[in-house]
Amino acid sequence: MEFSKETRKKFEQVLQRYPRKEAALLPTLYLAQEEFGYLSAEVVQYVAELMEIPAPRVYGVATFYTMFNKEPVGRYHIQVCSNVSCALRGVEQLVEYLKEKLKINVGETTPDKKFTLSTVECLGFCDNSPAMQINDDYYSDLTRDKIDEILEKLK
Ligand code: FES
Numbered sequence: 001m002e003f004s005k006e007t008r009k010k011f012e013q014v015l016q017r018y019p020r021k022e023a024a025l026l027p028t029l030y031l032a033q034e035e036f037g038y039l040s041a042e043v044v045q046y047v048a049e050l051m052e053i054p055a056p057r058v059y060g061v062a063t064f065y066t067m068f069n070k071e072p073v074g075r076y077h078i079q080v081c082s083n084v085s086c087a088l089r090g091v092e093q094l095v096e097y098l099k100e101k102l103k104i105n106v107g108e109t110t111p112d113k114k115f116t117l118s119t120v121e122c123l124g125f126c127d128n129s130p131a132m133q134i135n136d137d138y139y140s141d142l143t144r145d146k147i148d149e150i151l152e153k154l155k
Contacts, residue, residue: 001046007035011050021051025061029068029135038069066120073116074109076154078102079133082119085126094130095119097144114154 004013016092018024028047029039032104036043040060048055062068080086080095095117104131109116125131128140128150139150 001042003031003035006093007031022053025051025053025058026065029058029062033068038072040070041050043155060109072109074113076134077116077118078122079118079123081123081125081129081131082124083122085122086129086131087089088155089129091130091142094142094144097147101147111132 002008011028012044013026014027014031015021025047028051032043032047033039039047041059044059044062045055047053048058051058051081053072063070066079078098080091080098082091082095098117102110102117104110104115104117106119120133123131123133125138125140129140129144131140133139133140134150134154139146
């Protein structure tokens with residue numbers, strides 16, 4: 001396992017932005033997730049060797065942040081904010097709605113590997129809650145109708 005030529009080049013560029021190799025761990029984990037889809041134990045080990053950092057430290061960082069996937073996810077990773085502002089604006093009912101609609105529970109992926117549903121901490125859209133993220137796109141002021149619209153476009 002190793003980075004493609006293109007990712008390796010991005011990695012070298014990332015390293016130049018930091019005074020110490022270890023400081024580039026987060027962007028390197030992003031690159032690894034982009035390249036390999038998720039941060040398996042094998043990927044964590046690879047990043048640790050690449051960055052000359054003990055693997056448990058890399059694992060600690062990878063598991064601390066919810067934006068890093070520790071398991072394979074579907075083509076569309078739906079991450080719904082479950083923090084205070086969103087909770088006060090009824091996100092729990094929307095999560096239930098998504099579970100019914102996708103026929104999966106939180107933490108699961110649809111059998112066709114299209115959707116994974118997760119709940120996460122604040123996405124920074126508190127003033128327009130409830131909010132969710134699907135891959136790199138953010139959606140706020142969610143309602144059932146809005147969710148229908150969004151999912152319809154992903155089909
Ligand atoms: S609490 Fe949900 S976006 Fe901040």
